[in-house]
Amino acid sequence: MNIHSNQKTLSALGNSGSKREQIIDATIRLISEYGFHGTPVSMIAQEAGVGAGTIYRYFKDKDSLVLEIFAQVNRDFQSTMLDQYDARQPIRDRFFHLCRGIFQYGIENPHKFKFMEQFYNSPYGTTLRREKLFCNCDDSSQELSLEQLFSKGQAQQLIKDIPLATLIAHSVGPIVFLVKDSIAGLIHLDESTIDSSLTACWDAIRVRSQQSDILEP
Amino acid sequence: MNIHSNQKTLSALGNSGSKREQIIDATIRLISEYGFHGTPVSMIAQEAGVGAGTIYRYFKDKDSLVLEIFAQVNRDFQSTMLDQYDARQPIRDRFFHLCRGIFQYGIENPHKFKFMEQFYNSPYGTTLRREKLFCNCDDSSQELSLEQLFSKGQAQQLIKDIPLATLIAHSVGPIVFLVKDSIAGLIHLDESTIDSSLTACWDAIRVRSQQSDILEP
DNA sequence: TTGGTTGGAATGAATATTCATTCCAGGTTT
DNA sequence: AAACCTGGAATGAATATTCATTCCAACCAA
Structure with a gap:
């Protein structure tokens, strides 16, 4: 969504934490409910409002x-x-x-x-x-x-x-x-x-x- | 393996319970260890010493x-x-x-x-x-x-x-x-x-x- | 033979991962 | 300043893999 707009300030330095946080939060929410094997990466991406590939930029x-x-x-x-x-x-x-x-x-x-x-x-x-x-x-x-x-x-x-x-x-x-x-x-x-x-x-x-x-x- | 051999006696009556039991036991063992989504049906079949299709004869x-x-x-x-x-x-x-x-x-x-x-x-x-x-x-x-x-x-x-x-x-x-x-x-x-x-x-x-x-x- | 049972290959759907492409903030050139 | 590069970040379609379920040839008991 409009994530970009209010993060111009952060993006100067290591803003890389933002997406990372979104991914982590989404993962916690979903896995806590559906378990590890019950939550596809695609679902995490969607919940985090992030492309599937992005996840692999932050985690192996x-x-x-x-x-x-x-x-x-x-x-x-x-x-x-x-x-x-x-x-x-x-x-x-x-x-x-x-x-x-x-x-x-x-x-x-x-x-x-x-x-x-x-x-x-x-x-x-x-x-x-x-x-x-x-x-x-x-x-x-x-x-x-x-x-x-x-x-x-x-x-x-x-x-x-x-x-x-x-x-x-x-x-x-x-x-x-x-x-x-x-x-x-x-x-x-x-x-x-x-x-x-x-x-x-x-x-x-x-x-x-x-x-x-x-x-x- | 040699599961067949020692079950000829049972097969006379409702032996249908035997394979069923094997499947159930295998499922309990595997799911207890790997969880529901972590244990494929194929693995259950193998552990039970049974064809994958057989499982669907006993369970929907x-x-x-x-x-x-x-x-x-x-x-x-x-x-x-x-x-x-x-x-x-x-x-x-x-x-x-x-x-x-x-x-x-x-x-x-x-x-x-x-x-x-x-x-x-x-x-x-x-x-x-x-x-x-x-x-x-x-x-x-x-x-x-x-x-x-x-x-x-x-x-x-x-x-x-x-x-x-x-x-x-x-x-x-x-x-x-x-x-x-x-x-x-x-x-x-x-x-x-x-x-x-x-x-x-x-x-x-x-x-x-x-x-x-x-x-x- | 016939009726039913079995095993496991075949199928298609779901999934993890990759990768060619797009996008953009910041820098460089004019 | 305006137009133009540039490198890294982001994307999501494409690929490779795994999975549940189906199907059928072989098998067995009667």
Whole structure:
């Protein structure tokens, strides 16, 4: 359409980002809905308002398009989670902060969220997880944040002494589940629902003590 | 290969089930790994040791093949969950029974489990969930079982008074998460890990009382 | 033989990718 | 300034590949 007109200023420098962004956005939207194999490149081109060939000026092929987007979205997600994260806060508060971050990101970026889900439920995802586990090259990933948190919590006898994977599953699993339902329009995630879920997450992994909450540094 | 040889006995009666089964099994295996659009019919035929055309003798098209399999696997799953289910047991015990059933089914039928996951994360799945929610035609579904359980538990003040969807998310979500990791070979789900997860599920949704467990009918 | 079943080549539609061409902002020449 | 180049970006028709489905010759049981 009239894309050209209002970008004369940008085009001087590396305006090349514009089309690229359009393509990326369209891909996220479509793949989040129809999945990788369910969205032809032609459809991406149309949704992006771009010629089919243009896509190949910015990305080697469909595969690397998706791979690049995933890396980008993943960074985006992690930085949301770690935004305003203060490692000096009590364990419980930090746990709430990180988990609330998942809710927030999913609600604010439904397409990106579903895109990541699609990705994880594909042949790509499996290999990626494997790599993540076996070589911890990624420094400040979400899982690592939770991992450190859990170790410390266990040392302080605040968090159950059960396998790390179980702790992660009971933190991330329910939230992903709820966000998916929310995106599907099956439920509405208001503040109180989110709070009750976060409390449930915490109750699942915390050590059962009689007095509970109040006595934490 | 030599599939023909050892099936002469069956072919006397309604052997038509045999090829059908081979096709179904192959489809489950492949789709669980590569997804619907990622597995061509030709690949299914090869994996099943069957001509491509044969598939169309048993199923109208690829769509109805998948739809039929889903219905079948779903029934299978539900009957596993409800096997030996005794509605007269205490709430807590019934909850453990149902949740343990999810673990069991996933561990014993990894391909079927991943197949269902693929299905739910596809355009099919979304519509299906909707129907399930809005018209409760399905009588003894897993969700309904949990639903009834939760209502009763809430009435008895055993289970938190939070939205049903949240309760379900905190029961099913972590288990699905762990089973997926287990199938991917990232963790091993031994009995003690499963137990700790089930306890965590229960802790997430139960009302926090001082004495806790022991005082239940 | 006859009726039905099977395998897999054949078909056409859909798809990813390529490439010859067009377009245009910015620079150069007059 | 006006007319004219120029190189890179954009395009979409053309090509190559993959896929679901169809079709039929060979096969098998009765």
